[in-house]
Amino acid sequence: MLPRIGLCAVVSLLTVTSSLMAQTKPAKKPAKPLSAKQIHSSSLIIDTHADTTQRLLDDNFDMANPPAGDQGYLDFAKAKAGNLGAEFFSIWVEPKEFKGQYAHRTLALIDSVYQQAAKHPDQMTMAFSSTDIERAHREHKLAALLGIEGGHSIENDLRLLRAYYRLGVRYMTLTWSNTNEWADSSGDIDDTSVQHHNGLTEFGKDVVYEMNRLGMIVDISHVSDKTFYDTLLASRAPVIASHSSSRALTNHPRNMTDDMLREIGRRGGVVMVNYYSAFVDEKWRQAYEAQSKERSAAIDAVAQQYKDVDPVTRYRETDKVAKQWAAKIPRPPFEAIIDHIDHVAKVAGIDHTGLGSDFDGTPSMPEGLDSAADLPKITEGLLKRGYTAEQIRKVLGGNLMRVFREVETVSRQLKTQERPSLARQMNAPK
Numbered sequence: 001m002l003p004r005i006g007l008c009a010v011v012s013l014l015t016v017t018s019s020l021m022a023q024t025k026p027a028k029k030p031a032k033p034l035s036a037k038q039i040h041s042s043s044l045i046i047d048t049h050a051d052t053t054q055r056l057l058d059d060n061f062d063m064a065n066p067p068a069g070d071q072g073y074l075d076f077a078k079a080k081a082g083n084l085g086a087e088f089f090s091i092w093v094e095p096k097e098f099k100g101q102y103a104h105r106t107l108a109l110i111d112s113v114y115q116q117a118a119k120h121p122d123q124m125t126m127a128f129s130s131t132d133i134e135r136a137h138r139e140h141k142l143a144a145l146l147g148i149e150g151g152h153s154i155e156n157d158l159r160l161l162r163a164y165y166r167l168g169v170r171y172m173t174l175t176w177s178n179t180n181e182w183a184d185s186s187g188d189i190d191d192t193s194v195q196h197h198n199g200l201t202e203f204g205k206d207v208v209y210e211m212n213r214l215g216m217i218v219d220i221s222h223v224s225d226k227t228f229y230d231t232l233l234a235s236r237a238p239v240i241a242s243h244s245s246s247r248a249l250t251n252h253p254r255n256m257t258d259d260m261l262r263e264i265g266r267r268g269g270v271v272m273v274n275y276y277s278a279f280v281d282e283k284w285r286q287a288y289e290a291q292s293k294e295r296s297a298a299i300d301a302v303a304q305q306y307k308d309v310d311p312v313t314r315y316r317e318t319d320k321v322a323k324q325w326a327a328k329i330p331r332p333p334f335e336a337i338i339d340h341i342d343h344v345a346k347v348a349g350i351d352h353t354g355l356g357s358d359f360d361g362t363p364s365m366p367e368g369l370d371s372a373a374d375l376p377k378i379t380e381g382l383l384k385r386g387y388t389a390e391q392i393r394k395v396l397g398g399n400l401m402r403v404f405r406e407v408e409t410v411s412r413q414l415k416t417q418e419r420p421s422l423a424r425q426m427n428a429p430k
């Protein structure tokens, strides 16, 4: 506490003290700027989207013991080399192959992440909150979080949504590439055989409200443009795009237009840049689009060949073909990723930019980005572009932590308020 003297007296006292100190203490040398290595190794790094979950469940993949020469993007050694602190494991249910068993498949994927954490408690720990992430980071363990990719997982039932939250799911992407019964997707918006809703339905708005109340982050990657704007208006908490890049640089409907980037920024959210070649390099995207007819025919032929086997095997075989076709196109330069981060930072704002790799979920990534072990190159790239250590730390994980805390705060507030009567627990059948 300050003694009872006037403000001027305090100021003059401080002035005298500081000038005395200036006389007795040698002038401080300006601190040497931190190297990229120093910044990266002392940061909390959070990635908001990896599809490694399918490997855990379907391939019995062990993150501590990958097979020799494994081409995967994420295991414990690679995470450690890249100083990855937290990963959101994607809970993605292929909508055609698993029709009629969405909840079952969702639960199996969730369980596979728990199994991995239980098998290697010294290396990975489940995390359900922003403080859990910090705790795991202090313990030098990878924090494993769960994010559902595609609202079809809730089978039009808010009770399932709540059950997933209780199991630890902390974000949900409202749609995957398929329009569901309450939200339109960017993936099939031009397909006239699909029944669309002009964005988010009333039940869809209830889903968003219930996510806000629970404390589950609303993720708008994959949704149609109209669903995006409807969701921004409906959500009481900031939203994220867990794995989307810039449409102004690479004209893909999965990417965000500059207006969308600005809107997410204005409302306090974060856009996590996706590294997929088709999302970060316009030339690559066009080349991939040009082969789409031939590629689809090749994939369909293999699907036909495996039509009588289980969906997991069929998916594995068709995925192989998709990767072979993508490999025909030379990988874009690494700088493509930095260009996108830089663009999002300039348009949405440095406080609204993050990383959403899509590890193990795409057939191609730029040159030099072969796994989570290459994450330090992102810090190097940003430092070279003139970003400060403080700004880089925000992109690496600080911004996601801020949004996560805000979502938790909004949830606490909503829980104290009287709950508006949601139209229904289930989407009424048409």
Ligand SMILES: [Zn+2]
Binding pocket: 149, 222, 243
């Ligand atoms: Zn995705």
